[in-house]
Every structure is written in structure tokens, then in C-alpha cells.
Amino acid sequence: xxxxxxxxxxxxxxxxxxxxIEATYGLHPLDxxxxxxxxxxxxxxxxxxxxxxxxxxxxxxxxxIAPEDTAVVSGIGCSGRAAxxxxxxxxxxxxxxxxxxxxxxxxxxxxxxxxxxxxDGDLFAxxxxxxxxxxxxxxxxxxxxxxxxxxxxxGGQAGPTTPSEAKTSTTPWGGFEQPFNLPAVAAGAGAxxxxxWTTYHVEQLIKSLTEALKKKGFCFIEVLSPCPTGYGRKVGxxxxxxxxxxxxxxxxxxxxxxxxxxxxxxxxxxxSIIVGKFVDREAPTFQDVRGKIFGEARKELEVE
Amino acid sequence: MSVMKEGTYFMDxxxxxxxxxxxxxxxxxxxxxxxxxxxILERIAQRFPELHGSYLQMEDELASIAAIxxxxxxxxxxxxxxxxxxxxxxxxNYGLGLxxxxxxxxxxxxxxxPSTGLPTKVAQGDxxxxxxxxxxxxxxxxxxxxxxxxxxxxxxQAFNTAEKYRLPVILLSDEMVAHMTEKVEIxxxxxxxxxxxxxxxxxxxxxxxxxPDEDLVPPMANAGEGYSVHVTGLTHDEQGHPSVDERTxxxxxxxxxxxxxxxxxxxxxxxxxxxxxxxxxxxxxxxVYRSAVEAVDMARDKGYKVGLLxxxxxxxxxxxxxxxxxxxxxxxxxxxxxxxGQIVFEVxxxxxxxxxxxxxxxxxxxxxxxxxxxxRIVAIDKxxxxxxxx
Numbered sequence: 001x002x003x004x005x006x007x008x009x010x011x012x013x014x015x016x017x018x019x020x021i022e023a024t025y026g027l028h029p030l031d032x033x034x035x036x037x038x039x040x041x042x043x044x045x046x047x048x049x050x051x052x053x054x055x056x057x058x059x060x061x062x063x064x065i066a067p068e069d070t071a072v073v074s075g076i077g078c079s080g081r082a083a084x085x086x087x088x089x090x091x092x093x094x095x096x097x098x099x100x101x102x103x104x105x106x107x108x109x110x111x112x113x114x115x116x117x118x119x120d121g122d123l124f125a126x127x128x129x130x131x132x133x134x135x136x137x138x139x140x141x142x143x144x145x146x147x148x149x150x151x152x153x154x155g156g157q158a159g160p161t162t163p164s165e166a167k168t169s170t171t172p173w174g175g176f177e178q179p180f181n182l183p184a185v186a187a188g189a190g191a192x193x194x195x196x197w198t199t200y201h202v203e204q205l206i207k208s209l210t211e212a213l214k215k216k217g218f219c220f221i222e223v224l225s226p227c228p229t230g231y232g233r234k235v236g237x238x239x240x241x242x243x244x245x246x247x248x249x250x251x252x253x254x255x256x257x258x259x260x261x262x263x264x265x266x267x268x269x270x271x272s273i274i275v276g277k278f279v280d281r282e283a284p285t286f287q288d289v290r291g292k293i294f295g296e297a298r299k300e301l302e303v304e
Numbered sequence: 305m306s307v308m309k310e311g312t313y314f315m316d317x318x319x320x321x322x323x324x325x326x327x328x329x330x331x332x333x334x335x336x337x338x339x340x341x342x343x344i345l346e347r348i349a350q351r352f353p354e355l356h357g358s359y360l361q362m363e364d365e366l367a368s369i370a371a372i373x374x375x376x377x378x379x380x381x382x383x384x385x386x387x388x389x390x391x392x393x394x395x396x397n398y399g400l401g402l403x404x405x406x407x408x409x410x411x412x413x414x415x416x417x418p419s420t421g422l423p424t425k426v427a428q429g430d431x432x433x434x435x436x437x438x439x440x441x442x443x444x445x446x447x448x449x450x451x452x453x454x455x456x457x458x459x460x461q462a463f464n465t466a467e468k469y470r471l472p473v474i475l476l477s478d479e480m481v482a483h484m485t486e487k488v489e490i491x492x493x494x495x496x497x498x499x500x501x502x503x504x505x506x507x508x509x510x511x512x513x514x515x516p517d518e519d520l521v522p523p524m525a526n527a528g529e530g531y532s533v534h535v536t537g538l539t540h541d542e543q544g545h546p547s548v549d550e551r552t553x554x555x556x557x558x559x560x561x562x563x564x565x566x567x568x569x570x571x572x573x574x575x576x577x578x579x580x581x582x583x584x585x586x587x588x589x590x591x592v593y594r595s596a597v598e599a600v601d602m603a604r605d606k607g608y609k610v611g612l613l614x615x616x617x618x619x620x621x622x623x624x625x626x627x628x629x630x631x632x633x634x635x636x637x638x639x640x641x642x643x644x645g646q647i648v649f650e651v652x653x654x655x656x657x658x659x660x661x662x663x664x665x666x667x668x669x670x671x672x673x674x675x676x677x678x679x680r681i682v683a684i685d686k687x688x689x690x691x692x693x694x
Contacts, residue, residue: 035534038545068530073374084534084546089527091377092536092546094400097370100334100362104371105527107358108332108378112528130370133363290358297353 030057033067035087042081044152046232046240048199048225052146053082055202055223056117059209070113073102075122078153078227079146082117096126099134099143106141110287113213114141121151121159124180128160135189135218139286142212142219145182148227156230163265167234181263186220187279193219194259194279199226200247201275208277217285224264224273251275306355310492317455317482318385321411321475322347323490324459325383326355329498330409332380333359334371336390339423340479341413344385365390369397372408373472377535379526381463385411387479388430389420392437399438400537401472402560405514405522407501409462414478414590416669425669426479428590428642432649434474435619441557443564445571446474446619448589452486458616464499465571469563470521476618478642480591480671504531514556515542520563564620573616574625578604582611584681585629587651588640589615591671596640599677610681618647626654636684639692640664640672648692663692 028034034057043049060070067088074083076095083090089112093101098116106114116123123131123145131143150168151157157170161182165174186194193215197205205223212219226232226243237243254262255276262274298304307327315323322344325333333352335345345361352359358375362368365386372382386394391412401408416422417429430437434446445465447458459475466473502523504511513533516522522542525531538546539553547553564571578600579585588596593614603610613629615622626637636659639648644665652661664680666672683689 035545067532068528071527084536087532089377089532090534091374091527092534092538093370093373094396094537097366097397097400100367100370101374103360103362103367104332104334104374104376104382105378106374107360107371108375108380108382109526109528112378129363130367133367137360294353294356301354303354 030054030061033057033060033087035085038085041085043078044229046226046228046243047078048148048223048227048240049078049082049146051199051202052144052205052223052225053085053117055205056115056144056209057086058206059213062206062210063213065113065213069111070115071105073098073105073114073116075118075127077119077122077151078148079117079119080122096122096130098122099127099130102141103134103137103139106139107287110140115213116141116143118143118145119152120145120147120149120161120182124160124182124185132185132189135186135191135220137286138190138192138217138283140216140218142209142221144209145220145222146225147182147222148225148231150227150231152227152230156227156234168231181260182222183220183259183262183278187259190218190283191220191279192217192281192283195220195277196222196224196262196275198224198247198251198273198275200244200251204253204275211280217283247273307493308490310490313488313490314485315452315488316343316485317449317452317477318343318413319347320452320455320488321385321459321477321482322351324456325409325463326351327456327490327496327498328381328460328463329500330381330383330463331355331357332372332375332382333357333384334362334368334375334382335359335384335386336362336365336368338365338387338390340415340482341385341387341411343482344411365393366396369394369401369410373397373401373404373406376406376408377527379528381407381467383409383411385413387413387415387423388417391430391433395433395437398472399440399442402438402442402444403537404535405470405524405560406472407466407470407524408472409459409466409475410472411459411475411477413482414476422669424479426591426642426671427669428478428592428646430476431618431641431643431646434476441561443471443561444474444619445469445471445564446476446617448476448616448618449481450590450593450614451481452484452488455481456488456490460496460498464497467499467501468521469567469571470501470524471563476590478590508532512542513544514540516559520559520566568620571617572620572622574622575614575616577612577614579611579613579629581609583609583635584611584638584684585634585636586610586612586638586640586677587615587647588612589618589647592640592642592666595672595674596677598674599681602674602678603681608681608685615647621650621654623650623654626651627656627658630655630658634659636660636662638662638664638677638680638684640666640677640680642666642671645692652692660691662689
């Protein structure tokens with residue numbers, strides 16, 4: 001007996017044979033933002049990336065941002081594949097370099113509403129230096145960091161957010177480094193908007209993303225996300241559901257909390273995961289300041 | 305206020321490069337300070353307010369090149385400038401630029417290496433890095449200017465080639481040319497040829513972002529123009545979608561290489577000097593070319609039949625021309641370069657054993673004097689030096 005895999009079930013060929021599916025069920029409300037021919041995605045069962053991408057697209061729709069006015073830039077890794085599924089100008093660039101690429105894109109065309117969608121390893125290990133400088137510069141774009149505590153795509157290696165002493169494929173005896181507290185890094189480097197949610201907090205995440213899309217300046221949203229395949233199975237969170245339950249039971253919303261006091265250890269059920277919007281402040285953006293300085297320069301040079 | 309007025313100026317190479325970029329329509333620059341290329345960033349910073357251009361001083365060269373790729377997709381003509389240590393860092397996104405066919409210009413003002421080496425002194429040690437520095441199989445275009453005038457002209461040429469063939473083009477200068485001050489003639493706007501990338505000729509629903517025209521170059525839709533283009537460093541099909549399919553990989557990489565190879569006649573550029581009856585031909589590029597011209601005159605005065613071939617594009621390399629010369633009576637090629645032998649391998653390959661190839665290497669942070677090259681010519685003539693062997 002041949003077993004039909006879900007991948008075959010939804011393959012473009014299958015869809016072509018069944019033109020009735022769309023006619024019967026109509027478009028998904030977010031289909032206008034998706035490259036439908038690229039679905040199904042490559043993400044594992046139980047992965048949180050679908051939830052986060054869905055939240056991002058919902059935020060775009062709620063903000064009434066047309067696909068042609070927005071751009072998504074991703075680095076490398078599972079999260080990096082998000083750029084391939086959104087039907088907007090989308091860039092899947094080198095490992096760690098999504099932020100400087102987005103800097104060029106946004107400064108090159110200030111009308112593009114630009115979002116960097118990438119993972120914790122991409123943004124904070126190989127790309128860590130770019131992150132702090134983009135926050136310092138306050139270039140006007142948003143960074144969504146999908147934090148699954150490990151390098152999922154390459155097989156569950158430890159990364160800059162992996163909890164100390166957690167067992168991963170490169171820390172088989174337990175890790176011995178301290179993880180970043182990402183909201184504190186972002187706030188310390190100058191981000192004007194900093195929030196953390198988990199894939200359990202979908203509505204709050206959509207609200208934060210909507211606020212970030214409207215806000216001028218460098219906005220950072222960390223989203224804790226299950227990775228049952230790469231990380232969870234080694235730390236007792238073997239399914240997406242179990243991880244979601246873990247988020248539900250251990251999260252505590254503390255809007256306005258001091259980012260330096262929200263460090264987390266998701267392996268320790270006694271410790272609460274502090275989520276919320278931590279920073280929302282006003283500061284002149286890179287382009288505001290440059291516009292002012294260049295304007296003064298032009299006056300001095302007596303040119304238009 | 306924009307491009308410098310037509311006229312004759314006294315200008316250093318780095319300034320001429322920045323002005324050439326402005327003349328070519330460059331409106332985005334991202335860079336990181338490094339000797340001996342910093343003056344390009346400084347000149348741009350001085351000039352861009354009046355031009356309404358955008359420049360960013362980035363946190364490193366990894367970021368600089370990433371930013372110009374992003375800006376290029378935003379529709380800007382973009383440039384960065386660096387030297388060896390920064391150029392090494394750029395190899396990663398140089399590959400991304402080649403893979404995603406992103407037009408831009410990378411200036412490398414070569415200084416002494418390896419590593420930190422001789423920051424303030426000249427060398428030509430990065431020549432093969434421009435060809436083979438990034439991983440994977442690529443076709444590249446590299447210009448080697450020999451004067452401030454050429455820093456101006458070739459920067460424009462580099463932008464034109466980048467736009468026409470959709471790739472990051474390298475202007476491979478060196479410290480001597482960059483810091484030399486000389487006469488630079490700036491032509492009138494009408495006399496300058498400025499090229500722009502091909503744009504899509506079909507509506508977004510029919511647009512295939514990586515489907516090439518006959519010249520093997522696909523038209524380019526910039527971000528924000530409604531084409532919802534997907535751009536990836538992964539192997540991709542004509543739609544731009546990632547693929548691990550053998551045929552797709554073969555088609556893509558073959559085209560990226562053929563794009564340069566099959567258009568080499570259009571891109572290739574070289575000069576020849578007193579070559580018709582020459583028994584020995586000197587090959588020199590960049591600052592060394594200047595000494596080589598004098599060395600040829602000195603040798604001619606003493607009765608040696610010496611000529612000079614000078615690649616203006618290092619890549620593509622004038623391989624057919626060297627092959628022809630080697631087969632039609634040239635006894636020897638002498639490559640003079642400020643390294644321990646890089647282009648000499650190319651010359652030796654192109655002669656295909658039809659004649660001997662010699663090297664005049666140079667270390668220490670200065671260019672060959674004409675006398676040094678001349679002495680080498682005499683020594684080769686007397687049989688005192690063996691042909692090049694690594």
C-alpha cells in the first residue's frame with residue numbers, strides 16, 4: 001500500500017489536479033501575502049515559525065500595508081526561509097548579514113516598510129555586531145528574532161541564546177556559556193521598541209508587530225518558539241504542544257519591565273518567562289538626523 | 305550641482321575614483337575606514353549632501369558590502385571601497401552579489417600583505433583573490449587602473465559593466481595609483497557614456513526575475529516596484545525560487561560563467577605598446593605599467609626588441625591575444641608585478657608552452673623602477689635567469 005505523504009498531498013501538482021479546492025474553500029485570508037506555490041513549507045511539525053509568520057502577515061494586513069510597499073530580509077537558518085514564502089520583495093541573504101543588507105535597502109528606498117525576519121543564531125552570533133550597530137544607528141526597520149534556543153536547521157547545535165548547561169548536539173555534556181538576554185541587548189544598544197512574546201501569545205505578538213510596523217526607528221521583537229526536533233527533544237520538550245504548554249504555564253506578562261531583569265531560563269519550570277512590551281520610546285531616526293545635517297550642509301554650500 | 309564641471313583638474317587617484325562614481329550616477333556608498341582607501345569614503349562624505357546621496361559608515365566591511373547589495377536592490381547605484389584586510393572580509397557577500405546578480409562596484413586599493421602587512425605601501429597581492437577569493441564557480445570582471453585619470457574613467461566603466469551585466473565589478477587599484485596626484489581630464493556630461501540596468505518589459509504576473517535575455521542577463525526589478533521578487537543566495541530557478549535540482553544548478557552556474565565568457569569581447573580591454581616586432585613582451589598592470597613603459601623605451605634604445613601588453617581588465621584576461629602572440633614569434637613573456645607571481649600563472653597558461661615565461665617579482669612596498677625591469681630584460685636575454693617556476 002502506498003502511503004501518501006502530506007508533502008505530496010499539497011504539492012503544486014496535486015493542487016493543479018484539484019482546482020476545486022480553492023473554489024470550494026476560498027482563499028486563506030492571508031493568501032495575498034504568500035507565495036502559494038511555495039507551500040508547503042519546510043518547517044518541522046511542532047515548529048513555531050508558522051505561528052510567527054502568520055502573526056507577521058496578520059499585522060501587515062491589520063496595518064493595511066500593501067504587499068508592494070513592504071520588504072522582508074532574512075539571513076540563514078530555518079527562520080531565514082520565511083523570506084521565501086512571503087509574496088513581497090524578499091531577500092534571503094548570507095548568514096548574519098540580513099541587518100546590514102536591510103540597512104542598505106531601507107536607506108536606499110525609505111518608502112519600503114522593511115522587516116528583518118531571522119533567528120537567534122543568525123542575528124546574535126554571526127550577526128551580533130550588525131545588530132547592535134543597527135540599533136545604535138536607529139535605522140527605521142523592524143527585527144523579528146525567532147528564538148528557538150539552538151541552530152535548528154543544522155541539527156540542534158548550541159547558540160548564543162542556549163541556556164547554560166542545556167544539552168545540545170555540540171554540548172553533549174551540557175553547555176558552559178551564559179546566554180544573551182536579548183531584550184537587554186536590544187535596549188542597551190538603543191532600540192526604540194523592544195518586546196518579547198512566545199508563540200503562545202499570538203494576539204499580543206500581532207499587536208506588537210502592528211505597533212512596530214507603524215513606529216519610526218529600530219524595533220526589536222523576540223519571539224520564543226518551539227523547536228521540538230532540534231532543541232526540545234534533548235531538554236524534555238519533545239513536542240510543539242508540550243513546549244506551548246510550557247510557555248502557557250510559565251509565562252508572566254510584565255509590560256514595562258526593566259529589560260535587564262527579564263533574562264530567562266526556559267528549562268527551569270520554576271523560573272517564569274517574562275514577556276511583554278519592555279521599551280517604547282521616541283528617538284530621532286538615522287534618516288531624521290541625516291536629513292537635518294545634510295540640509296544644513298546644503299545651506300552652507302548654497303545649493304538646493 | 306552634481307558631476308564636476310568639464311575641465312582639467314589636479315587630483316589624486318582616490319578623489320578621482322569618488323568623482324568617477326558620482327559621474328556614473330552612484331548615489332549610495334557604504335564603507336569602513338581603511339588605509340589606503342579612506343579618502344574615497346571621505347570624498348564621498350564631503351560631496352554627498354549636495355548630491356542628495358546616501359552614505360553610511362558601517363561597522364565593518366562585512367556590513368559595508370551587505371549594505372551596498374541592499375541599496376542596489378533598492379534601485380541605487382552603489383559602491384564600497386576597501387583594501388586587502390577588508391577585501392578578505394567582503395569575499396562572502398561578493399559571492400552573494402555574483403549569485404544574485406546584483407550590480408555594484410567594489411574598489412580595492414591594494415596594499416602590502418599578507419594580513420595587516422604594509423598598510424601604507426603598494427602591492428598587487430590581491431589579484432587572484434578577485435578571481436578565486438569567493439567560494440564556488442564564478443565569472444568576474446576586474447579593472448586595473450594605472451593613473452588618477454583611469455581611476456575616474458574606469459570607475460565609470462565599472463559601474464557601466466556592473467549595470468549592463470548585473471554583477472559586482474571590482475576596481476582593483478593600488479596604493480601608488482590611489483595616492484598619486486596627477487592631471488585628470490573630466491569630460492563633458494554629453495561625452496560620458498552612462499549605462500543603467502535593464503528593466504522588466506512584462507507585467508509582474510509574467511515576470512521571471514532570473515530568466516535571461518539573449519545576452520544571458522536577466523532584466524532587474526528593484527524592490528518596491530511591485531514585482532515581489534524573491535532574491536536568494538541559494539541555487540535558484542528562473543522564478544528565483546530555491547532549488548536543489550541538478551539541472552537548475554547546472555543551468556544557473558553555467559549562465560553566470562557564460563555571461564562573462566560569452567560577452568568577453570565586449571568587456572575585455574587591454575593596451576599594447578611597441579609589440580609588432582617584439583621578441584620579448586612585458587606584461588604589467590596597475591602602477592607597474594608606468595615603469596614598464598619606460599623600461600620598454602630604455603630597452604629599445606639599447607636595441608632590444610621589447611614590447612608591452614597591459615591588461616586593463618585583469619578578468620576577463622586577454623588570453624587569446626597572449627596565445628596568438630606566443631605562437632607567432634614571441635620568444636618570451638616577462639610579467640612584472642608587485643607580488644611573488646600571480647598573473648604570471650595566467651600568462652604561462654595562455655602561452656600553452658609555445659614560449660618561455662619569466663617573472664619580475666617585487667616585495668618591500670614599492671613599485672619596480674624602470675631600471676629593475678630593464679635589468680631583468682638584459683639578464684633574460686643573457687640567459688642568466690631561469691623561466692618562472694613556483
